[in-house]
Amino acid sequence: MHRRLILVVTLALTLVMGLWGAVSAEEWIPIEEFTIGKVLHMTGDVALTGEKQRKGLELVLDETNAAGGINGVPIKVIFEDDLGTNPGAIAALNKLLYDHEVVVTFATVRSTMVHALSPIIEEEEIPAIFGGSAWSLSELRNPWMFRVRCDDRTVGTAMAKFLVENLGHKKIAALHDSDSFGTGGYQETARALKELFDIEPTTVQKYASGTKDYTAQWMAIRDSGATAVFGWGTRSEDDGIILRQRKEFGLDNLDYVGSASYSSGTTRDIAGDTAFGVHSLADFSWNTTDPYQQEHIKAFEAKYGFLPDTDTTWTSTGMIVFVDAIKRADVLKTENGKHYMRPVKETRRRIRDALRETKDLQTPLGKANCDVWQNLIHSINVIQVVPEGERYISTVTVDFELYQ
Amino acid sequence: MQRTSFRKSIFYLVLIAIAVLIPQIVESRYYMSVLNLASIYLILAAGLNIYLGYTGMMGFTQVAFWGIGSYASALAMINLKMPFWTALPFAALFTGLIGFLLAIPSMRRLKRFYLSVTTIGFVEITRLILENWESLTKGADGLPGIPRPVLWGIKFNTPHKFYYISLFFVIILTAFSYLLKNSRVGLAMQAIREDELAAEVMGVNTFRYKVLAFTLSAVYGGVAGSLYAHFVGYISPNVYVFQEAVTVLCMVLIGGAGYVGGPVIGALLLTIVPEWLRFMHEYKALVYGVAVVLMAVYMPKGILGATEQIRTRIRQRVFGEKNAPVYPGQ
Numbered sequence: 001m002h003r004r005l006i007l008v009v010t011l012a013l014t015l016v017m018g019l020w021g022a023v024s025a026e027e028w029i030p031i032e033e034f035t036i037g038k039v040l041h042m043t044g045d046v047a048l049t050g051e052k053q054r055k056g057l058e059l060v061l062d063e064t065n066a067a068g069g070i071n072g073v074p075i076k077v078i079f080e081d082d083l084g085t086n087p088g089a090i091a092a093l094n095k096l097l098y099d100h101e102v103v104v105t106f107a108t109v110r111s112t113m114v115h116a117l118s119p120i121i122e123e124e125e126i127p128a129i130f131g132g133s134a135w136s137l138s139e140l141r142n143p144w145m146f147r148v149r150c151d152d153r154t155v156g157t158a159m160a161k162f163l164v165e166n167l168g169h170k171k172i173a174a175l176h177d178s179d180s181f182g183t184g185g186y187q188e189t190a191r192a193l194k195e196l197f198d199i200e201p202t203t204v205q206k207y208a209s210g211t212k213d214y215t216a217q218w219m220a221i222r223d224s225g226a227t228a229v230f231g232w233g234t235r236s237e238d239d240g241i242i243l244r245q246r247k248e249f250g251l252d253n254l255d256y257v258g259s260a261s262y263s264s265g266t267t268r269d270i271a272g273d274t275a276f277g278v279h280s281l282a283d284f285s286w287n288t289t290d291p292y293q294q295e296h297i298k299a300f301e302a303k304y305g306f307l308p309d310t311d312t313t314w315t316s317t318g319m320i321v322f323v324d325a326i327k328r329a330d331v332l333k334t335e336n337g338k339h340y341m342r343p344v345k346e347t348r349r350r351i352r353d354a355l356r357e358t359k360d361l362q363t364p365l366g367k368a369n370c371d372v373w374q375n376l377i378h379s380i381n382v383i384q385v386v387p388e389g390e391r392y393i394s395t396v397t398v399d400f401e402l403y404q
Numbered sequence: 405m406q407r408t409s410f411r412k413s414i415f416y417l418v419l420i421a422i423a424v425l426i427p428q429i430v431e432s433r434y435y436m437s438v439l440n441l442a443s444i445y446l447i448l449a450a451g452l453n454i455y456l457g458y459t460g461m462m463g464f465t466q467v468a469f470w471g472i473g474s475y476a477s478a479l480a481m482i483n484l485k486m487p488f489w490t491a492l493p494f495a496a497l498f499t500g501l502i503g504f505l506l507a508i509p510s511m512r513r514l515k516r517f518y519l520s521v522t523t524i525g526f527v528e529i530t531r532l533i534l535e536n537w538e539s540l541t542k543g544a545d546g547l548p549g550i551p552r553p554v555l556w557g558i559k560f561n562t563p564h565k566f567y568y569i570s571l572f573f574v575i576i577l578t579a580f581s582y583l584l585k586n587s588r589v590g591l592a593m594q595a596i597r598e599d600e601l602a603a604e605v606m607g608v609n610t611f612r613y614k615v616l617a618f619t620l621s622a623v624y625g626g627v628a629g630s631l632y633a634h635f636v637g638y639i640s641p642n643v644y645v646f647q648e649a650v651t652v653l654c655m656v657l658i659g660g661a662g663y664v665g666g667p668v669i670g671a672l673l674l675t676i677v678p679e680w681l682r683f684m685h686e687y688k689a690l691v692y693g694v695a696v697v698l699m700a701v702y703m704p705k706g707i708l709g710a711t712e713q714i715r716t717r718i719r720q721r722v723f724g725e726k727n728a729p730v731y732p733g734q
Contacts, residue, residue: 043689080682081682083678085643085648086636086638086640086642086643087441087636087643090437090441090636091434091437091438091441091679094433094434094437094438094563095434095679095682097433097434098432098433098434099432099434111545112544112545112546112640112642115545115546115548115638115640116636116638116640118548118637118638119636119637119638123561123562134545136542136545136548140548140549178532178535178536178544179535179544179642180543180544180545180546180640180642181544182544183538183543183544183545184544184545208532
């Protein structure tokens with residue numbers, strides 16, 4: 001009798017505890033809207049790119065909210081200025097996290113800034129989407145960071161393949177900005193040339209951002225006997241001068257394959273006809289044949305009156321990726337006109353897991369697939385600068401290993 | 405006289421007590437993070453104040469010393485496996501040594517504008533070395549994964565905890581600045597600022613004191629660099645640029661060059677005000693710029709200098725103290 005009583009009490013307690021656990025797991029928090037943070041260049045030397053990033057993001061945000069938000073919950077994006085510096089970016093992220101209490105966030109497009117933000121993102125366990133392309137960011141193995149732009153390793157590999165397989169060069173010189181972007185890009189292209197084709201650059205020339213005279217670099221390239229040059233530049237102003245001087249020194253017979261900024265409007269304005277014929281590996285091309293991307297271009301131009309570019313498309317892509325992951329994560333619901341979200345920690349964990357499961361998602365930068373490095377974009381466009389603007393040549397997709 | 409000194413001591417103790425209590429009152433990690441950055445800038449500005457405010461020399465090297473200190477401390481911890489409490493003094497001494505080696509030829513041969521140009525060059529050279537010595541510094545990509553300080557098992561990995569380390573060094577180094585200013589060495593430095601030739605005639609070894617001022621400012625830069633590296637956990641050469649040197653210079657000038665409290669006020673103001681102005685978005689840079697220009701025009705001796713002048717005028721007019729000192733104060 002006594003034993004039976006103990007058994008009944010134990011079973012009853014187990015049932016109560018089980019039910020209680022189930023109830024607490026189903027706990028939802030009432031919210032007004034779902035908040036996303038964005039560390040943005042609003043002032044400082046790159047404020048113009050920040051404005052473009054904001055427009056790209058708001059295009060998708062407005063579309064999402066016009067369609068009823070996510071499960072009926074409106075989405076709000078809060079922007080904080082990074083002041084164009086690493087300490088400024090840290091303060092901006094801290095403000096988003098602790099003052100605005102955002103649930104997920106965008107980091108920035110500058111790799112060194114993303115590096116500076118990474119420890120906070122990891123400590124706070126907040127899903128963060130970023131646009132910095134440096135491969136070293138993947139090596140951090142931060143489980144909460146996801147990249148929505150082609151990384152330097154992918155672009156470097158595509159650049160090496162195009163130089164050797166499509167243009168048929170073996171004597172190739174390197175010219176790059178000495179900053180993080182330029183150095184990282186050069187290293188990845190040189191690595192791919194060595195690993196895939198056993199080719200070493202005939203000479204490696206670098207310069208500081210803002211250099212006005214490239215005589216020494218062009219003379220060294222000429223003397224090295226190179227038949228082609230690959231260039232990684234950060235500032236379009238520098239790229240334009242580099243191309244002008246290439247012609248002044250009679251070296252425009254050398255094939256030139258450059259990073260994305262070599263096909264920018266600013267580079268073309270400065271370089272004039274000396275830019276014609278230059279190949280560039282760009283995240284985004286206006287002449288893409290992809291119908292989804294063409295639709296995006298039309299929608300963007302209709303809303304803002306100018307064409308999208310790399311700055312606008314990575315934030316559009318990031319927003320599309322976030323919206324898709326939040327939908328799949330099952331973290332938001334609307335009941336009787338009231339909006340609810342799962343507890344913040346659980347919401348963040350579920351969104352991170354959903355981001356990792358992103359597969360074949362159509363975005364303005366191609367199909368997003370999360371790989372083991374938590375990089376989602378693996379395609380890059382090869383274009384050529386021509387008098388009419390740009391000529392789309394091909395889209396190169398580099399093999400990657402899916403997250404699962 | 406003793407009464408004034410006692411009052412001052414009480415005032416400073418109250419200030420320290422308030423500073424110690426801040427993490428207990430302020431919950432936001434954002435504000436604590438801003439305070440940590442302000443503390444780091446404060447140490448940088450205090451170092452520049454010895455060189456610029458006490459000795460009257462113009463220079464921009466503080467940002468280079470900040471960078472050297474950051475890398476020395478981070479590399480000492482990563483490569484030499486030093487604990488933070490050894491890495492920080494190592495970084496301070498190493499930066500001091502670099503400052504000393506730069507000061508010897510510079511102070512012997514250069515003055516005024518030429519000296520300023522040399523310091524600008526040093527900032528650029530330092531940045532280029534940090535960017536190009538890839539095997540040691542990882543180049544433009546920067547050094548990630550810098551460990552946080554640990555003491556008796558406590559990991560200083562949040563802005564609240566790290567604040568106590570920042571505050572400790574702020575108090576130590578500000579106290580040192582105070583003692584230095586009122587010492588024989590400090591008086592010799594101030595004599596150089598007022599009239600270098602006259603000081604030399606009076607028997608002050610101007611070269612030795614200028615080298616000492618420069619070296620001390622480098623040590624301060626080294627400490628600030630170490631704190632920055634271990635607070636952020638990541639450093640890269642693009643942080644230590646000329647623009648930051650100008651910001652530190654503004655901190656000293658706006659707070660009041662030559663006053664011990666000048667860098668404290670300047671650093672707090674120029675770090676916290678831009679954060680307060682965040683709600684103005686793109687317009688905050690305009691408001692901030694106009695405010696700095698107005699202060700430079702109407703308060704050429706900085707906030708403390710203006711305060712001192714107002715106080716002196718009141719004493720002269722209300723109490724008839726005709727010989728009340730105008731400059732410099734504490």
